[in-house]
Amino acid sequence: MQLRHATAVAVAVIVLLFSATSNAHNVTRILAKYPEFSTFNHYLSETHLADDINQRETITVCAVDNTGMSDLLAKHLSISGIKNVLSLHVLLDYFDAKKLHQITNGTALAATMYQATGSAAGSSGFVNITDLKGGKVGFSPQDNSGVIHATFVKSVDEIPYNISVIQISNVLPSTEAEAPTPTPSQQNLTAIMSSHGCKVFAETLLANPAEKTFEDAVGGGLTIFCPGDDAMKNFLPKYKNLTAAGKQSLLEFHGMPVYQTLSGLKSSNGLTNTLATDGANKYDFTVQNDGTEVTVKTKLVTAKIVNNIFNEQPLAIFSLNKVLIPEELFKLAPTPAPAPAPEADADSPTPSKKKHKSPPAPAAPSDSPADSPDGDPADQTADNNGSVGYNGGRFAAVILTLWFVFSQL
Numbered sequence: 001m002q003l004r005h006a007t008a009v010a011v012a013v014i015v016l017l018f019s020a021t022s023n024a025h026n027v028t029r030i031l032a033k034y035p036e037f038s039t040f041n042h043y044l045s046e047t048h049l050a051d052d053i054n055q056r057e058t059i060t061v062c063a064v065d066n067t068g069m070s071d072l073l074a075k076h077l078s079i080s081g082i083k084n085v086l087s088l089h090v091l092l093d094y095f096d097a098k099k100l101h102q103i104t105n106g107t108a109l110a111a112t113m114y115q116a117t118g119s120a121a122g123s124s125g126f127v128n129i130t131d132l133k134g135g136k137v138g139f140s141p142q143d144n145s146g147v148i149h150a151t152f153v154k155s156v157d158e159i160p161y162n163i164s165v166i167q168i169s170n171v172l173p174s175t176e177a178e179a180p181t182p183t184p185s186q187q188n189l190t191a192i193m194s195s196h197g198c199k200v201f202a203e204t205l206l207a208n209p210a211e212k213t214f215e216d217a218v219g220g221g222l223t224i225f226c227p228g229d230d231a232m233k234n235f236l237p238k239y240k241n242l243t244a245a246g247k248q249s250l251l252e253f254h255g256m257p258v259y260q261t262l263s264g265l266k267s268s269n270g271l272t273n274t275l276a277t278d279g280a281n282k283y284d285f286t287v288q289n290d291g292t293e294v295t296v297k298t299k300l301v302t303a304k305i306v307n308n309i310f311n312e313q314p315l316a317i318f319s320l321n322k323v324l325i326p327e328e329l330f331k332l333a334p335t336p337a338p339a340p341a342p343e344a345d346a347d348s349p350t351p352s353k354k355k356h357k358s359p360p361a362p363a364a365p366s367d368s369p370a371d372s373p374d375g376d377p378a379d380q381t382a383d384n385n386g387s388v389g390y391n392g393g394r395f396a397a398v399i400l401t402l403w404f405v406f407s408q409l
């Protein structure tokens with residue numbers, strides 16, 4: 001009886017320990033079992049599409065065997081061209097063999113990851129799936145004037161409603177996807193952000209010299225964190241209160257002068273410089289892996305990555321659910337109890353507002369970046385000790401539980 005109880009606890013603890021970090025699916029691992037898809041699998045990783053696929057649920061990957069891939073490689077496309085073509089092979093819906101053969105009215109349009117990147121013009125990011133005579137299923141890019149070039153071959157792997165990997169006979173042809181793409185340094189950063197839910201941030205950036213800082217940084221590698229429109233709109237009153245130098249620093253605080261993929265961010269937990277970092281003005285933040293989520297944390301706010309809206313070496317753009325608030329520009333609230341402050345912040349939907357309004361001294365409106373260091377070191381110590389204590393405590397609890405459990409066995 002006691003033994004069974006202990007076993008249950010052990011299982012619960014182990015599940016708790018690993019559930020936060022285990023991925024629902026890993027397309028690289030799924031395809032690795034089939035040597036005939038090794039080229040396709042190689043290019044999914046090379047183009048970082050594998051990361052994007054693993055991030056999503058309810059997805060279908062239309063794999064092409066090595067012979068089919070050699071036709072594509074013979075076209076000598078750039079890596080971004082290959083990425084566009086392959087992203088057309090990732091359908092943003094779940095189609096297993098059964099569903100493919102039972103499509104309502106015999107035809108359906110599926111949005112693809114190519115559509116989701118925003119680089120697909122018109123209908124070129126959609127794939128038309130058609131049930132053909134004799135139980136065959138045809139696949140064709142929507143802009144391919146109805147000619148069907150590829151058919152369903154077989155189901156490779158199915159994890160119901162999360163990911164379906166199927167084989168299709170050929171690479172889907174698309175002049176649009178194969179066309180040379182502008183290199184990231186020729187991309188219009190603000191246009192990309194605007195079309196992916198960060199219009200307010202993009203417009204704010206366009207009206208500020210910080211825009212040039214971002215553009216100049218792309219060549220050497222750049223990761224941008226752009227707050228979504230709701231977050232940025234709520235923050236605008238505070239933004240307008242900043243000095244010109246403060247505004248520029250705040251915007252530059254949202255850029256990291258290195259190129260990082262999502263998986264790179266996940267494994268790089270630590271303090272990071274930003275475009276605003278300048279000598280004594282640290283303007284740094286912490287990127288943290290929080291279960292399956294990645295957060296960007298300052299002492300005043302914890303923002304979550306919502307979406308990877310652009311990813312092509314040397315440029316990555318991620319959207320956030322909050323504006324990153326640097327302590328250099330906004331005074332920390334005087335907190336008598338050290339630990340609770342960052343916790344409350346992380347959970348509150350509009351933490352910046354709450355944080356800056358509640359204490360007697362609100363966010364210093366016209367703080368220049370140099371104004372605030374006075375109260376900081378103490379707060380920093382308190383924060384650091386607080387979080388270390390919390391993590392250490394949990395870790396110790398887990399060890400104790402495990403010890404208890406195994407001593408019972």
Ligand SMILES: *[C@@H]1O[C@H](CO)[C@@H](O)[C@H](O)[C@H]1NC(C)=O
Nearest residue numbers: 023024025057159160161162
């Ligand atoms: C599907 O994905 C969800 C969310 O990531 C996960 O909880 C679930 O276990 C997955 N299902 C399977 C069958 O792997």
Ligand SMILES: *[C@@H]1O[C@H](CO)[C@@H](O)[C@H](O)[C@H]1NC(C)=O
Nearest residue numbers: 023026027028029032054263
């Ligand atoms: C997916 O699987 C591959 C091969 O097993 C491994 O190298 C990679 O790290 C895995 N990715 C994730 C996100 O777990």
Ligand SMILES: *[C@@H]1O[C@H](CO)[C@@H](O)[C@H](O)[C@H]1NC(C)=O
Nearest residue numbers: 102103104105106107108109
């Ligand atoms: C199927 O066809 C019928 C009749 O043309 C139409 O009303 C219906 O919306 C179609 N369903 C789908 C899912 O396209």
Ligand SMILES: *[C@@H]1O[C@H](CO)[C@@H](O)[C@H](O)[C@H]1NC(C)=O
Nearest residue numbers: 107108109128130145146147
């Ligand atoms: C898909 O293509 C077929 C053949 O050209 C066409 O008849 C059908 O209407 C298309 N389906 C959709 C949903 O556009």
Ligand SMILES: *[C@@H]1O[C@H](CO)[C@@H](O)[C@H](O)[C@H]1NC(C)=O
Nearest residue numbers: 188189190191192194202206
């Ligand atoms: C980039 O796009 C914005 C609109 O989002 C436009 O105002 C700006 O002029 C463009 N910049 C360049 C360099 O084309």
Ligand SMILES: *[C@@H]1O[C@H](CO)[C@@H](O)[C@H](O)[C@H]1NC(C)=O
Nearest residue numbers: 237238239241362363365366
């Ligand atoms: C902006 O500054 C003014 C004057 O210092 C202050 O009264 C106001 O509360 C500030 N607004 C915000 C949103 O911080």
Ligand SMILES: *[C@@H]1O[C@H](CO)[C@@H](O)[C@H](O)[C@H]1NC(C)=O
Nearest residue numbers: 338378381382383384385386
């Ligand atoms: C934080 O840790 C430092 C060094 O470990 C220690 O000297 C200091 O007293 C601690 N502060 C608090 C508030 O616990």
